[in-house]
Amino acid sequence: MTLIAERPAVIGHPEEHEHGRLGVLGWLTSTDHKVIGKSYMLTALAFFLLAGVMALVIRTQLAAPDSTVVSQHTFNELFTMHGSLMLYLFVGPFAFGGIANYFVPIQVGAPDMAFPRLNALSYWLYLTGGLTMVGGFLTVGGAADFGWVAYAPLSDAVNSPGAGPDMWIVALVLTGFSAIFTGVNIVTTVFYLRAPGMTMFRVPVFTWNMLVTGILILIAFPVLTAALVMLWADRHLGTHIYTVAGGGVPVLWQNLFWFFGHPEVYILALPFFGVVTDVLATFSRKPVFGYRGMIFATISIAALSTAVWAHHMFTTGTVLLPFFSLMSYLIAVPTGIKFFNWIGTMWRGSIDFTASMYFGVGFLVVFLFGGVTGIFLASPPIDFATHDTYFVIAHFHEVVFALVYGAFCALYYWWPKMFGWMLRERLGKLSFWLFFIGTWITLISWYIVGLHGMPRRIAEYSASTGWTTLNQIATAGAFVMAAGVAVFLVNVYVSWRTQVRAPGNPWDGQTLEWAAASPPVHHNFTWLPPIRSERPVWDFNHPDHTTQQVHRKEAATAPSDPAAVKTAHGQDVGEERHP
Amino acid sequence: MSSQHPGVASNRSCRRRAVLRKASVPFALLAGAVVLGGCKVPTFGAFRGATTQGHAEFKLWVGLFIAGLIVAIIVWALILWAAAAYRRKRPDQMPSQFHANIPLEIIYTVVPVIIVAVIFYFTVVTENQVDAVSRHPAERVHVLAYRWGWRFTYENGQGRPQGVTIQTTAPPRALALPATSSQYPQLVLPEGQTVRIVLDSNDVIHELYVPAFNFGRFAQPGHTNVFDFTTTRTGVFRGQCAEFCGLYHSEMLFSVRVVPPATFGQWLTTEQQRQAKQGATS
Amino acid sequence: MKVESRFLLFLSMFAAVTASIYWFTSYEDAGSVMLLAVCLLGLLPGGYYYWWSRRMTPRPEDDANASQSDGAGVVGAFPGSSIWPFVLGLGAAMTALAFVFGFWTALFGLTLAISAVIGVIVESRRGGVH
Numbered sequence: 001m002t003l004i005a006e007r008p009a010v011i012g013h014p015e016e017h018e019h020g021r022l023g024v025l026g027w028l029t030s031t032d033h034k035v036i037g038k039s040y041m042l043t044a045l046a047f048f049l050l051a052g053v054m055a056l057v058i059r060t061q062l063a064a065p066d067s068t069v070v071s072q073h074t075f076n077e078l079f080t081m082h083g084s085l086m087l088y089l090f091v092g093p094f095a096f097g098g099i100a101n102y103f104v105p106i107q108v109g110a111p112d113m114a115f116p117r118l119n120a121l122s123y124w125l126y127l128t129g130g131l132t133m134v135g136g137f138l139t140v141g142g143a144a145d146f147g148w149v150a151y152a153p154l155s156d157a158v159n160s161p162g163a164g165p166d167m168w169i170v171a172l173v174l175t176g177f178s179a180i181f182t183g184v185n186i187v188t189t190v191f192y193l194r195a196p197g198m199t200m201f202r203v204p205v206f207t208w209n210m211l212v213t214g215i216l217i218l219i220a221f222p223v224l225t226a227a228l229v230m231l232w233a234d235r236h237l238g239t240h241i242y243t244v245a246g247g248g249v250p251v252l253w254q255n256l257f258w259f260f261g262h263p264e265v266y267i268l269a270l271p272f273f274g275v276v277t278d279v280l281a282t283f284s285r286k287p288v289f290g291y292r293g294m295i296f297a298t299i300s301i302a303a304l305s306t307a308v309w310a311h312h313m314f315t316t317g318t319v320l321l322p323f324f325s326l327m328s329y330l331i332a333v334p335t336g337i338k339f340f341n342w343i344g345t346m347w348r349g350s351i352d353f354t355a356s357m358y359f360g361v362g363f364l365v366v367f368l369f370g371g372v373t374g375i376f377l378a379s380p381p382i383d384f385a386t387h388d389t390y391f392v393i394a395h396f397h398e399v400v401f402a403l404v405y406g407a408f409c410a411l412y413y414w415w416p417k418m419f420g421w422m423l424r425e426r427l428g429k430l431s432f433w434l435f436f437i438g439t440w441i442t443l444i445s446w447y448i449v450g451l452h453g454m455p456r457r458i459a460e461y462s463a464s465t466g467w468t469t470l471n472q473i474a475t476a477g478a479f480v481m482a483a484g485v486a487v488f489l490v491n492v493y494v495s496w497r498t499q500v501r502a503p504g505n506p507w508d509g510q511t512l513e514w515a516a517a518s519p520p521v522h523h524n525f526t527w528l529p530p531i532r533s534e535r536p537v538w539d540f541n542h543p544d545h546t547t548q549q550v551h552r553k554e555a556a557t558a559p560s561d562p563a564a565v566k567t568a569h570g571q572d573v574g575e576e577r578h579p
Numbered sequence: 580m581s582s583q584h585p586g587v588a589s590n591r592s593c594r595r596r597a598v599l600r601k602a603s604v605p606f607a608l609l610a611g612a613v614v615l616g617g618c619k620v621p622t623f624g625a626f627r628g629a630t631t632q633g634h635a636e637f638k639l640w641v642g643l644f645i646a647g648l649i650v651a652i653i654v655w656a657l658i659l660w661a662a663a664a665y666r667r668k669r670p671d672q673m674p675s676q677f678h679a680n681i682p683l684e685i686i687y688t689v690v691p692v693i694i695v696a697v698i699f700y701f702t703v704v705t706e707n708q709v710d711a712v713s714r715h716p717a718e719r720v721h722v723l724a725y726r727w728g729w730r731f732t733y734e735n736g737q738g739r740p741q742g743v744t745i746q747t748t749a750p751p752r753a754l755a756l757p758a759t760s761s762q763y764p765q766l767v768l769p770e771g772q773t774v775r776i777v778l779d780s781n782d783v784i785h786e787l788y789v790p791a792f793n794f795g796r797f798a799q800p801g802h803t804n805v806f807d808f809t810t811t812r813t814g815v816f817r818g819q820c821a822e823f824c825g826l827y828h829s830e831m832l833f834s835v836r837v838v839p840p841a842t843f844g845q846w847l848t849t850e851q852q853r854q855a856k857q858g859a860t861s
Numbered sequence: 862m863k864v865e866s867r868f869l870l871f872l873s874m875f876a877a878v879t880a881s882i883y884w885f886t887s888y889e890d891a892g893s894v895m896l897l898a899v900c901l902l903g904l905l906p907g908g909y910y911y912w913w914s915r916r917m918t919p920r921p922e923d924d925a926n927a928s929q930s931d932g933a934g935v936v937g938a939f940p941g942s943s944i945w946p947f948v949l950g951l952g953a954a955m956t957a958l959a960f961v962f963g964f965w966t967a968l969f970g971l972t973l974a975i976s977a978v979i980g981v982i983v984e985s986r987r988g989g990v991h
Binding site for chain 1 (some may be wrong): 624650655677753757791819828
Binding site (some may be wrong): 015026028029030031032104110111112114115117118119121123124125127128129132166167169170174176191193194195196197199200201202215218219223232236252255256258299302303306307309310319320323381523528530531532544 | 864868869870872875876877879882883886887889891892894895896899902903908910920922923924925926927928929930931932937939940942943944945946947949950951953954957958960961962981
């Protein structure tokens with residue numbers, strides 16, 4: 001019987017060390033998915049903090065009527081860049097470039113991504129693209145100031161001249177290619193680099209969601225890139241694709257943008273659905289409830305998300321209202337399945353409330369209401385009344401705040417695996433409560449002020465509108481949330497200064513990453529457990545508590561030595577196949 | 580040029596309603612569906628809609644909000660119950676490893692489908708009411724949005740110009756005045772009559788948004804949107820451009836004044852004469 | 862390969878059905894074309910996998926009963942470290958910036974990008990098979 005230790009047989013360069021080169025050169029030349037994944041996460045978090053500071057400035061401006069904290073022009077730049085950084089450079093890249101890059105290969109038992117150099121190229125395009133976008137602030141006319149959706153014809157050369165908007169376009173093309181390359185990498189890795197026995201229906205839910213996200217990236221990002229190229233041509237080559245003057249159609253931009261934009265919402269959300277699924281199962285000491293249902297729900301959400309783009313365009317008066325309304329409503333069905341499966345996963349479990357689990361449950365609580373208000377907005381008449389108001393702002397911030405809970409959930413869950421030391425639990429819970437309270441303070445006041453008719457993207461309002469108090473409450477909530485993020489940073493610093501070493505499997509995890517060391521060695525595994533379900537590490541550690549009868553039988557005869565257990569599994573399997 | 584300030588009476592009743600509305604929000608959120616048994620439907624923070632179209636939207640909103648709140652409360656309760664009841668009591672506690680329940684999963688797939696079907700039905704009904712365009716409007720107003728102002732041109736029911744144009748006179752400035760200020764244009768509408776709005780833009784995309792009418796619609800270059808307002812009560816309502824349109828987006832304000840039809844006729848005649856005289860002298 | 866192909870073909874079929882419903886209810890070209898593109902995007906790899914899944918023996922990762930030893934051996938050649946992705950990324954970014962600042966940045970950018978492409982090819986031929 002060949003030992004599993006030999007499975008990750010990998011060919012590298014002769015000069016390659018166990019950990020590659022060290023220092024800056026090591027970082028520049030690394031093609032290791034773990035290094036790239038961590039670089040992605042760090043860069044994305046930096047953009048998150050920058051965009052968060054912009055949000056605080058925006059909230060400070062809006063805390064008083066007739067406010068002049070920043071000029072109108074600066075305000076427009078700030079909300080544009082806040083949205084762009086958060087959506088294009090933080091949530092997405094953090095998920096598919098960061099955690100997926102790190103954990104998809106490990107969860108399927110692969111030594112690396114399928115195309116390591118392409119993976120490195122993705123990161124460099126992301127970094128240079130991100131810096132280009134932020135660099136817009138250094139140009140004469142300032143950064144892009146047409147909103148993160150860049151509706152034509154506001155984004156054309158007449159209404160938004162200057163290098164800043166051009167840098168925004170170029171940055172999105174660069175990060176768009178980066179995302180496409182990562183999508184290709186993830187899909188190929190899941191299709192071709194799975195360990196033996198890791199059939200598609202044993203792939204952990206997180207990785208399944210990343211696979212679907214990868215496909216969605218391939219569907220959505222090329223459309224955005226094409227739309228941007230045409231926008232650039234309109235600005236510089238004198239074409240009239242989006243301008244009425246030469247027979248163009250402005251609403252085409254919205255069709256193209258939202259055909260990217262709505263799958264993009266699920267590109268952002270699906271990874272964190274996956275994170276939370278894995279986390280709930282681990283900390284409940286149970287398998288994922290309705291594993292297959294979960295996967296079919298993910299696929300249905302992805303499919304439906306390609307046919308709902310125009311629910312962002314109900315008020316244009318140019319779209320087929322019932323079609324897009326129905327499609328949008330239908331997304332509630334697979335999302336509902338997911339919610340009940342999450343509850344089923346916790347049900348009658350043995351839930352360990354770690355900081356990660358706090359954020360996981362927080363995700364459920366916050367995302368649920370974001371989903372419910374999404375249902376309201378999928379109704380065209382209600383959208384007419386609330387489109388472009390703070391009600392919409394509250395709705396989608398509720399959704400993306402939930403994704404931030406997902407991000408923290410992933411960080412607290414996988415931090416020991418990635419860095420080899422634990423984060424402090426109590427600081428983590430403090431950070432959660434601050435963030436959670438701040439979230440609701442901000443969101444509830446936004447919902448109400450939106451219903452009272454406050455439009456989005458206004459730099460100031462008159463006191464006669466009566467919106468002042470609600471805006472002040474919202475601003476207070478934003479600062480409470482910022483305090484929560486600050487506590488997280490303190491947590492990282494404290495935990496780094498006095499490190500508590502992390503064992504290989506601190507949470508009694510279920511999926512393959514917990515079979516690797518903390519942090520995993522180069523090319524990830526020195527051995528792999530046998531894979532007989534979607535949670536091989538659990539089956540290996542708890543042979544009496546697997547979900548499949550055959551394992552209980554095997555386990556009863558298994559000796560205590562791990563290596564021997566592996567062999568025993570292998571032999572059993574062999575006998576099953578050739579009776 | 581409209582220089583009338585909002586009538587004192589309607590202003591006060593507006594404010595009282597606003598206060599009531601604000602006070603009703605937390606109460607409605609707490610009491611939820613229970614309050615529905617009362618004589619007056621709670622607003623859940625929204626405007627009741629000062630047009631028949633807006634009121635149709637309002638009724639849909641109340642229904643959806645109650646349904647959504649019930650669903651949310653049930654699911655929240657399940658989440659929190661599961662999280663609270665099944666905390667780990669002993670470190671070695673090992674739960675039962677059940678992982679699927681097909682009948683249950685079918686139920687919670689089918690029930691949302693039914694809910695969606697019901698919601699969709701009411702949505703389509705309401706949407707048709709809101710979007711319906713009368714064949715014989717009493718009046719037509721051509722609204723042109725531009726950076727950063729509005730121009731309202733009055734036409735009669737047959738589309739013949741009536742020589743009345745109301746336009747923004749405020750220059751873009753550092754701070755916006757209240758929407759009802761005389762430098763922002765005021766759209767005067769007759770109460771109880773159907774007015775056709777013909778909306779477009781000559782530069783970028785704007786949005787004509789009247790919160791009290793529960794209605795907003797894009798003003799786009801190259802595409803004309805047409806819709807009706809059938810007002811149901813008099814008063815002065817604020818309006819604003821809601822779609823970001825560049826530097827002074829926050830100052831693209833206007834107001835709507837709904838007056839009895841007789842007053843509207845008087846106003847129209849006065850304006851016609853005034854604007855004709857102005858046109859002759861300038 | 863079966864599950865993979867079914868997954869992609871399902872997306873493709875969904876997009877085909879949606880595209881036809883959408884076209885015949887709205888006659889809106891942009892959305893219909895994009896939905897058709899989604900259909901093709903699923904059909905090409907999905908059809909390819911389907912074709913292969915009927916002709917190949919199941920791989921160890923498709924075999925529910927495979928043991929780790931079934932997959933022993935070379936998984937693939939993974940480059941250890943390489944400077945060229947960084948150079949190529951930098952070159953691509955500088956080339957892209959030419960669309961903002963004029964074509965002089967493309968001179969540097971293209972130089973970097975081309976040398977990176979040559980570098981990767983040389984590296985793969987020399988080092989990739991060790």
